[in-house]
Amino acid sequence: xxxxxxxxxxxxxxxxxxxxxxxxxxxxxxxxxxxxxxxxxxxxxxxxxxxxxxxxxxxxxxxxxxxxxxxxxxxxxxxxxxxxxxxxxxxxxxxxxxxxxxxxxxxxxxxxxxxxxxxxxxxxxxxxxxxxxxxxxxxxxxxxxxxxxxxxxxxxxxxxxxxxxxxxxxxxxxxxxxxxxxxxxxxxxxxxxxxxx
Amino acid sequence: xxxxxxxxxxxxxxxxxxxxxxxxxxxxxxxxxxxxxxxxxxxxxxxxxxxxxxxxxxxxxxxxxxxxxxxxxxxxxxxxxxxxxxxxxxxxxxxxxxxxxxxxxxxxxxxxxxxxxxxxxxxxxxxxxxxxxxxxxxxxxxxxxxxxxxxxxxxxxxxxxxxxxxxxxxxxxxxxxxxxxxxxxxxxxxxxxxxxx
Numbered sequence: 001x002x003x004x005x006x007x008x009x010x011x012x013x014x015x016x017x018x019x020x021x022x023x024x025x026x027x028x029x030x031x032x033x034x035x036x037x038x039x040x041x042x043x044x045x046x047x048x049x050x051x052x053x054x055x056x057x058x059x060x061x062x063x064x065x066x067x068x069x070x071x072x073x074x075x076x077x078x079x080x081x082x083x084x085x086x087x088x089x090x091x092x093x094x095x096x097x098x099x100x101x102x103x104x105x106x107x108x109x110x111x112x113x114x115x116x117x118x119x120x121x122x123x124x125x126x127x128x129x130x131x132x133x134x135x136x137x138x139x140x141x142x143x144x145x146x147x148x149x150x151x152x153x154x155x156x157x158x159x160x161x162x163x164x165x166x167x168x169x170x171x172x173x174x175x176x177x178x179x180x181x182x183x184x185x186x187x188x189x190x191x192x193x194x195x196x197x
Numbered sequence: 198x199x200x201x202x203x204x205x206x207x208x209x210x211x212x213x214x215x216x217x218x219x220x221x222x223x224x225x226x227x228x229x230x231x232x233x234x235x236x237x238x239x240x241x242x243x244x245x246x247x248x249x250x251x252x253x254x255x256x257x258x259x260x261x262x263x264x265x266x267x268x269x270x271x272x273x274x275x276x277x278x279x280x281x282x283x284x285x286x287x288x289x290x291x292x293x294x295x296x297x298x299x300x301x302x303x304x305x306x307x308x309x310x311x312x313x314x315x316x317x318x319x320x321x322x323x324x325x326x327x328x329x330x331x332x333x334x335x336x337x338x339x340x341x342x343x344x345x346x347x348x349x350x351x352x353x354x355x356x357x358x359x360x361x362x363x364x365x366x367x368x369x370x371x372x373x374x375x376x377x378x379x380x381x382x383x384x385x386x387x388x389x390x391x392x393x394x
Binding site: 169 | 224336359383
């Protein structure tokens with residue numbers, strides 16, 4: 001529905017199926033070439049800066065290989081108070097995260113970077129959304145963990161999956177919680193003429 | 198992932214593919230039997246009451262035919278100020294609605310009713326979500342109308358489709374904007390023992 005304009009292909013530098021699905025939902029045509037950037041090499045500073053640095057690093061990693069293309073890199077974290085909740089590696093970690101989120105409002109930060117080396121252009125932004133969880137009892141947490149949806153998701157839940165019944169309300173961009181703030185990303189691509197309607 | 202418990206089947210009394218998809222996303226097992234209730238017979242009063250009356254009427258319409266089942270009825274409207282935006286029937290109507298929404302915050306009200314005649318139980322609720330649209334230029338409106346996504350959608354947009362790039366932020370339940378507030382609906386079904394984890 002949205003067509004690419006100009007000579008430069010569009011590349012999503014992320015292995016996240018949620019981000020791929022969002023860009024498809026927006027009607028974009030693109031390739032997926034995940035970055036191989038090692039996130040652990042970036043020291044954790046202020047969360048707002050951290051997601052932005054990671055998004056830029058992922059985008060640049062792929063941009064160096066495809067200098068003629070427009071690259072989208074992104075990173076999403078979940079914050080409860082000042083604590084960053086990453087992707088749980090065990091059921092115990094997932095359970096601890098879901099308990100921390102239960103009945104409270106947390107923040108989801110997604111940093112994204114869109115750049116093209118040939119065009120010498122780069123844009124990056126961090127978008128924040130607040131998410132209120134319903135109060136979860138032990139059996140609800142047990143059930144959600146048994147669905148295995150927690151794994152490979154920052155904060156141990158998927159707002160677009162079964163996790164949707166755990167979320168009472170959000171304040172901000174919904175697609176940002178899924179993994180990429182579509183209004184902002186597509187807005188930049190249109191303004192820059194990377195895609196056109 | 199969520200199993201039905203007890204002897205009473207669950208029926209969605211709506212022809213909306215969005216509502217069906219939401220209940221599937223929540224992992225529920227159910228049948229779809231749209232109500233044949235004529236919405237135009239209900240006088241339009243206060244919007245909050247109106248969606249609730251329609252939701253109840255749709256649920257009861259099907260409940261009379263399937264008294265042993267639990268029935269979910271729902272109705273969604275979009276309100277800009279005090280004006281109700283229904284489903285546009287022409288491109289001109291869709292264009293007028295999108296212009297009215299451009300750059301402003303509107304309200305989405307979904308009333309739902311869950312009832313079972315054999316169990317002599319009925320629950321209904323209206324949930325409100327505020328939605329902020331980005332400012333749309335003429336060519337964006339032209340483009341969106343050309344995608345034909347406006348039709349059969351209250352307010353002339355689909356938040357879960359290409360319309361996602363028109364929405365800057367929301368305040369409240371996201372699934373309520375799609376057509377059914379999942380946290381509230383599934384919460385009632387679990388509390389009532391209609392479904393179990």
